[in-house]
Amino acid sequence: MSVTVRLGVTRRGLLSSTAALLLTASTIQARTIGGGLPWAPDAGNPPTPIWPAPWAFFTPEEATAVEAAIERLIPNDALGPGAREASCAIFIDRQLAGSYGSSERLYVRPPFAEGTPQQGLQSPLTPAARYRVALAALDTYCRTAYVGRIFARLGPEERDLVLQELERGTVRLDGTDGQAFFEMLLQNTMEGFFADPIHGGNRDMIGWKLVGFPGARYDYRDHVTKHNQPYPLPPVSITGRAEWVQPRR
Numbered sequence: 001m002s003v004t005v006r007l008g009v010t011r012r013g014l015l016s017s018t019a020a021l022l023l024t025a026s027t028i029q030a031r032t033i034g035g036g037l038p039w040a041p042d043a044g045n046p047p048t049p050i051w052p053a054p055w056a057f058f059t060p061e062e063a064t065a066v067e068a069a070i071e072r073l074i075p076n077d078a079l080g081p082g083a084r085e086a087s088c089a090i091f092i093d094r095q096l097a098g099s100y101g102s103s104e105r106l107y108v109r110p111p112f113a114e115g116t117p118q119q120g121l122q123s124p125l126t127p128a129a130r131y132r133v134a135l136a137a138l139d140t141y142c143r144t145a146y147v148g149r150i151f152a153r154l155g156p157e158e159r160d161l162v163l164q165e166l167e168r169g170t171v172r173l174d175g176t177d178g179q180a181f182f183e184m185l186l187q188n189t190m191e192g193f194f195a196d197p198i199h200g201g202n203r204d205m206i207g208w209k210l211v212g213f214p215g216a217r218y219d220y221r222d223h224v225t226k227h228n229q230p231y232p233l234p235p236v237s238i239t240g241r242a243e244w245v246q247p248r249r
Contacts, residue, residue: 009153050200056097057128061152062135068152072159072188077117081206083189090190091201092131095160097205101128125176127184134181137173138162208235 027089046064055063067089074083083089101107103126115122125133141148142162146154151162173181190199194208196216202208208215215235223231234241 008168012215047196047198047238049198050090052087055093057093057101057131058096059090061139061150062132063093064152065138065150066092066131066185067133068154068159069163069185070192072156072163073186074193075187080210083193085203085207086193087193087202087203088189088201091199092188093194095188095191096128096131101131102126130176130181130184133176134173134178137175137178141173142172198239205235205237 002035028109058066070088070092074086074088076082095101105187108194109123112122112124118134123126123130132222139224141149142149142151142154145162146158151159154162162171163182166173167186168188169179193206194211194213195201197203205215207213209236212230214220214231214233216238217233217236
């Protein structure tokens with residue numbers, strides 16, 4: 001099995017324990033209803049499907065660094081494809097290019113002070129700005145520590161070591177908190193691994209297949225009383241399954 005950054009925790013254990021939480025507590029903005037009553041279908045702001053395309057936020061160099069990191073956080077191993085194969089970098093890129101990246105729906109006015117762990121991060125930097133500063137600082141650190149090589153040019157074991165040191169807080173990144181950046185990157189990667197594919201990650205429902213999550217199926221009545229039995233049907237995205245799409249004539 002490939003190295004998991006979380007020491008002492010197996011890959012499946014880590015992902016299974018966080019899947020349910022991340023499906024409800026994600027960076028993805030919930031659907032809201034606009035206007036007055038009566039409510040009608042599509043009256044809110046349903047998500048727009050995201051298709052692979054040029055990066056919306058990351059520069060090519062930043063995207064390469066993020067992909068080099070996430071493939072070590074959730075590696076491709078005997079249990080199945082990892083974060084890179086699941087297009088988690090696309091998910092993070094689109095989130096940073098949207099309201100999450102700009103902290104559009106958060107209160108971000110001063111004064112700023114170091115808060116307690118219960119208060120969360122207290123920073124004037126938006127998530128998008130934190131990624132931009134941290135990725136540049138990460139390459140600066142690696143050039144010094146690894147004879148001129150940037151993070152994406154390191155070998156798998158070297159990248160694991162850098163990520164472990166970031167997690168422990170022993171790597172200092174100029175202009176930002178390296179440990180806080182690691183926590184954000186890990187959280188966003190897991191969110192992309194388990195989010196509905198409509199948001200750009202979890203390609204081919206890789207994450208859902210790993211933990212046995214059925215997805216957005218509308219009816220489970222035939223299986224409610226079948227306790228401790230695997231769900232026999234494949235997962236379904238908000239947009240359905242690829243084989244359901246009728247070819248154009």
